[in-house]
Amino acid sequence: MFISFSEAETFLRNCKDAVIITHQTPDGDCIGAGFGLKDILAELGVRSRVVCSDPFPARYDFMTKDGAGEDFEPQTVIAVDIADENLMGKYKEIYGGRVQLCIDHHISNKNYAERTLLRGEATAACEVIYDLAKYMGVKITRHCAMCLYTGIATDSGCFKYDCTTPRAHEIAAEMMRSYDINFARINRYMFDVKSLGRMKLESYVTELMEEHLDGKLAIVAVTQDMMKELGISMEELEGFAPLTIQLEHAEVGILLRVREDGAYKCSFRSANDVNVSAICQTLGGGGHAKAAGCTMTGSLPEVKAALIESVRKALSE
């Protein structure tokens, strides 16, 4: 059932001993939403614990370092930034079918929780939580403000993506004005700082970049041999697809990675108006208009030819 701010307030003011679930492969938004909500619950006198199926990466330490919370048997189950229970990872086995409140901003939300506070137009789950805290009149601490700011900054790609709302800018401004957050430091760690390994990998991936269709299509194909040679996994190549559309003139970018079984995982990105979800659907995949994917089988030249052809068609429409 979808609920209003007023119903969410009633729920939060009357809950106790809450577990807050964040999604697997955690990002700035779910961590910010989890720890920001934990601070808000603390203001209400409710103890809570933030859990995640995967460890929180070290760059988010400034949000997580005070601990995810004490150990207790939860009486309240809350999910943040989770559109589908399958994204809870191992916590699906424990809390699946038992989520009492979900706070989210994905229009694709499966409505799996007893109550869902969904703002599909919001940039980030953190934007929804900030507006809820303001609605409730709960004090926002500096730590809470840093958490919520981080979620908004990361989900909006540092206020660059199409999903960035005027509200996201207003909240960021309020954070700067009222809470003295160190936004420059946060954004540096969220967007600029990389390990040496990551930098080398980026230059390696850049080396593999090919232009097709008069430069409108950029393709990077990483084979099993290359991954073995560099000692890297599929997961470590996560986050490289956006590099493809940094290329001047590229409208569509594709990162191909070979899976263990020999099939190609193809991650599409669109720079502007080409709907890559529609292209991927013709290839048996799907996703969002600007970020989508599909799986292809065959030899690398065959797969590339098929991908180039499908993008050529889309560009000529």
Ligand SMILES: [Mn+2]
């Ligand atoms: Mn989010």
